[in-house]
Amino acid sequence: MIALVLSMAWSRRGQAFTVALLAMLGVAAAVAAPAYLRAADRAVAAGQIATATPAERGVRMSTVQQDAGGEAAPVQDVTFNDAGPALVDLPGFSYAYSAEYATIGIERDDEFRTRFVFRQQACDHLVMRSGRCLASEGDIVLGEHTADRLGLRAGDSITLSYAVFSSNPDVRKYVARGAPKKFFVAGIYHVADPGDAYWGTHGYFAADPGGWPGEPAFVGNPTMVAMDRGSVQLFIDGIAGPDALDVDGLPALRSGLASLQRAIQAANGGVTLSTALPDLLDRIDAGRSSAHLIVPVLAVPLIVLACLTIFLAVSSGMDARRPELAVVALRGARRGQRWWLATGESLVAIVAGAVAGCFAGQLLVNALTAERFPGLGADPGLASLKYAPLATLAAALTAVIAAQRHVRTPAATLIRSASGGSGVAGTIVLDIALALLAAAAGTQLAVSGGTLTGVGTFAAALILIALSRLAAWALLPAASWYAARSLRRGRLGAALAGYHLSRRPGAARLFALVTAAVAIAGYAACANGTAARDREVQAGLGTGADRVLTVADVTRRQLLTAVRTADPSGAYAMAVMSFPDTPALAVDTTRLATVPTWPAGAPAPKTVAAALHPQSAPPITLTGADVVLEVTAAGFPAGQSPRLSVTFDDSVVTVGSMLPGRHTYRERVSACTDGCRLSVMKIVGSYGTLDTAGTLTVKLPGVSALGPWRSSEGGSVTVGADSLRIGVQGLAGLPNGVRIRPADTPYPLPVAVAGRSPGPTLPGLDGNTFPITPRATLPVIPGLGATGTLTDLEYADRLAVDPDTTARAQVWLSASAPAGIKAELQDAGIAVTADIRQSEVRTQLGNEGPAVALEFALLAGILAALLAAGALILGSTVDRADLAALRVQGLSRAGLRAVTLWAYPLLVVAAVLTGTGIALLTWQLTGWALPLAESAFPLPHWPGFTVVALTALAAGLLLTATAALTSRRRNA
Incomplete structure (x- = not known):
């Protein structure tokens, strides 16, 4: 019996080869998924290690x-x-x-x-x-x-x-x-x-x-x-x-x-x-987990598509063998023999294809990883074959299911080549069940919040296949309408092709398969295209500028001075500092129009810069290393005078306790040799003096114009012709004392806000709160996220009390920054601890789990296209007998040529358009659940038009070429 089955397979080796090829592709997909995940695990780890701090x-x-x-x-x-x-x-x-x-x-x-x-x-x-x-x-x-x-x-x-x-x-x-x-x-x-x-x-x-x-x-x-x-x-x-x-x-x-x-x-x-080594290891594990969620979503539809293609192949082959099966039934073969003779050819071909698929899947992964991750290797192993037996069993069961209707059909019905009537009913039931299962899987995915476990993993595959099957039900009526319309218009070739498709039940199944293949490729393209756009957003807005230098501990004034010295024109460098306790950035807004990556849909950067840096009073500056203050303390009880400190740029001078009466205090401040700005005077009490009250009259020799001043809670300030009269009402409940500062900043401080407003106040760069007023609204803050605040660094520095150093400083550079800018900043006393470029961030993101996993989309697209091409070749093989019968009945060679040249190209065009639409719809329904990226920025959910269009065009060209070649073969 085995020899008979083998001889039967050899006599119909074309069809056997087609079934073996389809089985090979299905098993290759089942092998490629775990094989690629092994390679992806290595690639994710290597990529993260290469960019680790x-x-x-x-x-x-x-x-x-x-x-x-x-x-x-x-x-x-x-x-x-x-x-x-x-x-x-x-x-x-x-x-x-x-x-x-x-x-x-x-x-x-x-x-x-x-x-x-x-x-x-x-x-x-x-x-x-x-x-x-x-x-x-x-x-x-x-x-x-x-x-x-x-x-x-x-x-x-x-x-x-x-x-x-x-x-x-x-x-x-x-x-x-x-x-x-x-x-x-x-x-x-x-x-x-x-x-x-x-x-x-x-x-x-x-x-x-x-x-x-x-x-x-x-x-x-x-x-x-x-x-x-x-x-x-x-x-x-x-x-x-x-x-x-x-x-x-x-x-x-x-x-x-x-x-x-x-x-x-x-x-x-x-x-x-x-x-921070655990952070690196956790990031590697997170990337691997994402890859293990994404790859199955792309692999499962391929295996389902392969099984459906095998079903079509076996079912079509059985239709052609009805007379043969009738003879076997008439000769009294036992049921087991009838099953073996009906399915043996297909099972032998499936087993042979499965063996080849085990090698093909691993070889495809080897080729992809050698190109994409050179030097890492795919790490092949027997673990890659763990799903191969299941895929082979699924293919074999599919063949048995496809054959069961013919085995159960009585011999008389087989001889008459009449349908038993159960085929259409069974197909309707199957499609309804598939649609219900797809709806249940999609609902479970939505209810679970996008958890890709259990049925949720199969949601995309089920929806793709179910929609393709449902679309196929419209093919026969549409083909009949098109044929009648073409006939009325005198287009005989198109009319014959339309009638040819409408009268063949197998045409609907073939259309469903080609549509599903295009939809799978389109879905993979959507995932890849969306992820690519996400990475662009993360690299661009996430980095903030073309290049970002992280600076070691530095004061705010140091940072501003060094950057402005290195780039006096403001063309390519911008000082940036983050706030300690809130999502906010302070930047040198005079460079806002030239340096940062600006978000789409935001007001023009020059407009925002003007709103954040309005004109203000000039600062109080002193020149000379010896600073002299004439202070008259009056009204304070004996022994309860407060203490005074003065901040000049980055230097804090503690004058000490104010003695009653008029006294001159001299302090040496080396930072003021070439000039410095008076930032704030702070009056604090010591034990036993918190409830004290009095006045301090402060003269600053050498300062010609005092300008306006302001006082914090607990004090008041009056500006005289050449002195400040500071009233102290009490220091109780004021841990930071009374702060007197020049009114050389807008107050409240203007800010730009993204997302939720932080409120009427903002914790400053030194932790002390000051009032703010929103002057602009942005969709996102570059380098920060969709929620945060942007303000001017110079003004925020002037509002700060303590000039302490901070490690939250950065220098943002545009693409036009000269090669030696880093050395210039270091010569100015700015120690650069990290140098991050957008291109490097883009590369790093491309080495993370989601991007590495989506490289599998290329394999998914190739395998889906090959399955569709195999289905078209199969359809050509089955059509040969019907077309030969038409020739015997009198159809001319020209008419035959018209049928073959129009039928399958029309089917391909319709399938490509329908499949692309199904891919986009399925992406809308399920694509949000794929862990493509994690970001503080709103990320695109849709791929670019170019990606989808190119995928549809590539699929259309390949399948049209396959249809044209099969048409020529039928005409031969």
């Missing part, structure tokens, strides 16, 4: 070695309790020990310290401009900016002392707490790459509080130990080597990190672990 590629342990009465242990002998061995066990990591404390002795003002650092193997990462690196105890190397600023050279001697910052608010400087020690300046260094992973996250080269580039004084371990000192900060940095973050080693790394965290907890305090 230094904090995400390393770990840092820190502790404080307390002063041991001058008998401190060597730095490298410090134990980190039980956590040290766990750190060493992290696979693929190297380690660097370091220690540091503050010293004074070479800076001109003890308000600023010299950062005294030992770091293991530092000389391997320093470039000596002059002199040599560390060789013996007592050697020290200084940074080139520090040496130039202080007039030091290699070979000089300097003296440093261990120091601590005084907690006395009237002192505000470092004081020596150890004996001075003389050092030999062995060399002057610069750093080739401050962002090198070796330097970790210590911020060695961030801007110092004095406004100059941070440059530690590096010493060796013997020098660090020999110094008379107090407490020392100790660190061990784990630096990921090239193999530490290999995608195959991530599970071991996560396990080692968990062990390290447990060891830290077991150390009972004293040791702190700092790392």
Whole structure:
């Protein structure tokens, strides 16, 4: 019997080959999905690792070695309790020990310290401009900016002392707490790459509080130990080597990190672990999870489509074999033999195709990953075949179901080639059931909020197939109407083609298959196109500008001055600072029209800039390092005078307690040598003086025009001809005291708002609240999101009380920024810790889980098109007998040619148009559930017109070409 079935398959090898090809494509889709997911897992991990920050590629342990009465242990002998061995066990990591404390002795003002650092193997990462690196105890190397600023050279001697910052608010400087020690300046260094992973996250080269580039004084371990000192900060940095973050080693790394965290907890305090490595691992896991949700949504329709195509192939073949099946039935074959002879050819072909599909699916994935992710490999394995048996079984069951009607049909009916009548009824029932199932799956997806589990995973596939089947019911009436209309107009070829399609029940099934294939390809194109547009929004508005430099600790005035110095024309650089406790950005609005990526639908940037930076009173400026204040205190009870401090740009001068009567206070403010702006006067009380009241009359010699001033709660200010009269009503309940400031900003501060308004006030850059007034509405804030506030940095800085440094600063650059802008900013004292470009963000987003998963859409489109082409070829094979019969009945060769040249191209055109519409409708119903991106910005839900049009055109050209070739074959 097996030999007979094989000979039957060989005699009809064309049809057997078609069934095998369709089975191969279906099984290939079932193999390609898990195979691609294995490759996608590797690609997602590799992409995230390649763009990880230094904090995400390393770990840092820190502790404080307390002063041991001058008998401190060597730095490298410090134990980190039980956590040290766990750190060493992290696979693929190297380690660097370091220690540091503050010293004074070479800076001109003890308000600023010299950062005294030992770091293991530092000389391997320093470039000596002059002199040599560390060789013996007592050697020290200084940074080139520090040496130039202080007039030091290699070979000089300097003296440093261990120091601590005084907690006395009237002192505000470092004081020596150890004996001075003389050092030999062995060399002057610069750093080739401050962002090198070796330097970790210590911020060695961030801007110092004095406004100059941070440059530690590096010493060796013997020098660090020999110094008379107090407490020392100790660190061990784990630096990921090239193999530490290999995608195959991530599970071991996560396990080692968990062990390290447990060891830290077991150390009972004293040791702190700092790392962003878990964030990287979590991001990799999230990307993989997204990929595992998206790929099945695209793969399931392919498998369903393959089964339906096999059903069409087997059913059509059985129609052609009705006489043969009748003879088998008349000869009294048993039911089992009838089933085997009816389905054996198809089952043999399906098994052969399934075996080929196992290889084809993996080879397709290998080719795609080699092109898209070179160097990673697809990681093929037997796990990729886990769904192949199920797909093969589904194909075999489909063949059996397609054959069952013919096996059950009586021999007499088969001989007459008459339909048993159950075919149409069964098809109607099947289509109704499919439509109900699709509706249930779509409802479940909507009710669950887009959860792609259970039936929700199949929602898109079921809706695509159900809509294609329903559209096929309109084909026969439409074809009949078109044929009659063409006949009335004398277009015989089109009329014959229309009648040919309308009288063939198989034409509706073929139309449904081709439509479903086009719909699947269109749906995949919608997903890919929408995701691409999402990435453009994230890279453009999410980054904020073409290039964004993240700046280490810096003051607001420092940032503004440095950026305006580097780009005086305002053509390509903009200072930006985020607020600490609210979604808000302060930017240099004078550059708003030239630098940021501006959102579509927003008012013109020049209009917004004018609204946020209106004209205001000029600032109060002083020139000269010696600042003189004449203050007359009156009305305060004896012993209850308040304390006065004055902020000049980034320098806070604590004048001290105001003595009764008139007194002159002189303070040296080096920052005012070339001119500085008076920001705020702050009047605070001490214990026992909170309820005090009185007046202060303040004169500022050298200031010709005082202009308007304003006072905060608890005080009042009156501007005289040459002085300020400040009334203090009471300081109780005012932890920040009474603040008197020049009215050199608009008040309330104008802001632009996106989304929900923050209210009448806004927490400032220093945390102190000030009133605001909305002057513009934006759809989104570049670099921030759909909800937030935008304001002017200069005015927000003037409203701030404290000039402290912050790590929330950035410099945004346009595409026209010169190549040397980063170096210019660093020379101006701005330490750049990160350099982010839109193109890099776009690439990074392209390496995340959703983008990697959607590469599978290309495979889905190819396989769907091949299945549709196979269905067209199958239709051609089945049509041969009918067309031959028409020729015998007298149809001319010209008429035959007209039928073949018009029928299938018409079917393809109709299927492409219908399938594209179904793809768009299904995308509207289910596409929102795909985890394509997470963003603070509103993302497009629809792909661009070009993507959909090109997909429809490509499908139309391929299928039309297939139809034309099959038509020529039928005419031969």
